[in-house]
Amino acid sequence: MSFENRFSTTKAMYWEFVNKVLCRRTRQMAWVVALISIIGFLVGVVLEAAPLLWLADAALVLVLAVVILSPHLMLKQMLDYDKRVQGGEHPECVVTFGDTIRMEEGNVSVEIQYDQIIAWHHLQTCSVLMFTKQNGIVYKEDAFVGDASGFDKFIKEKCVNLKKTAKR
Numbered sequence: 001m002s003f004e005n006r007f008s009t010t011k012a013m014y015w016e017f018v019n020k021v022l023c024r025r026t027r028q029m030a031w032v033v034a035l036i037s038i039i040g041f042l043v044g045v046v047l048e049a050a051p052l053l054w055l056a057d058a059a060l061v062l063v064l065a066v067v068i069l070s071p072h073l074m075l076k077q078m079l080d081y082d083k084r085v086q087g088g089e090h091p092e093c094v095v096t097f098g099d100t101i102r103m104e105e106g107n108v109s110v111e112i113q114y115d116q117i118i119a120w121h122h123l124q125t126c127s128v129l130m131f132t133k134q135n136g137i138v139y140k141e142d143a144f145v146g147d148a149s150g151f152d153k154f155i156k157e158k159c160v161n162l163k164k165t166a167k168r
Contacts, residue, residue, distance in 0.1 A: 001150070001154060002096060002097060002098035002099075003096070003097040003098075003144055003146075003148055003151050003154065004094065004095070004096050004097075004144065004145040004146070005093075005094070005095040005096075005097070005139040005140060005143050005144050005145070006092055006093070006094050006095075006143055006145055007092070007093055007126075007139070007140040007143040008090050008091075008092055008093065009082075009090060009093055009105070009138065010090075010125070011075075011079070012125050013123075013125045013126045013138065013140075014075055014078050014079065015071075015075055016123045016124060016125050016126070017123065017126070017128060017136075017138065018071050018074045018075045018078065019071050020121065020123055021121050021123075021128060021130070021136070022071075022074055022134060023070055023071045023074060025133075026066065026067070026070050027067055030063045030064075030066055030067045033059060033063045034060060034063050034064075036059070037056045037057075037059040037060040037063065038056070038060070040052055040055065040056035040059070041053060041056035041057065041060070044056055085106070085107055085108055086105070086106045086107060086108075087106075089106060091105055091106035092105070093105040093138070095137060095138075095139045097151070097154070097155070100112065100113055100114070101113075101114065101117075101129065101137055103137050103138075110137065112131050112137065114155075114158035114159050114160070115159070115160050115161050116131040116161070117129050117130065117131055117155075117159040117161060117162055118130055118131065118132070118133075118161055118162065118163055118164070119136075119162070119163060119164040119165070120155065120159070120162060120164070120165045121136075121165075122141075122165075125140075126138050126139065126140050126141075127139055127140070127141055129155070129159070
């Protein structure tokens with residue numbers, strides 16, 4: 001059995017992928033540091049320790065800057081890479097799910113084995129099969145050529161190392 005998916009990538013797809021998948025861990029760690037900073041600030045107020053207040057404020061500002069800037073910088077980096085590799089074009093992306101998963105988009109071609117898939121993210125604009133923590137195969141659930149009714153079952157059976165499935 002094989003499935004074929006054809007679509008053109010959009011900035012909205014990249015933005016959602018960056019925000020909900022790639023920068024998710026950064027945001028989680030930022031919340032931990034922010035909480036520690038707030039606790040440090042409160043302790044500084046109670047103890048009337050100005051250096052602790054300054055340190056907590058600086059940490060909080062730094063964390064907020066990272067949370068706000070990192071997705072934008074990562075998206076810019078992805079779009080710049082796309083522009084360099086594809087020459088400013090947005091060619092059609094073809095993802096074939098057969099004996100292996102093969103993705104072709106203009107000058108870029110990637111082929112991976114199903115046992116490399118470690119996570120499956122269902123986003124609003126697309127879905128992503130992650131084969132490392134920072135790399136994945138993107139496809140659109142509504143862009144299959146032909147009947148795709150058994151695709152979810154097919155992926156679950158083939159991806160033996162799938163540890164995490166994140167629904168919208």
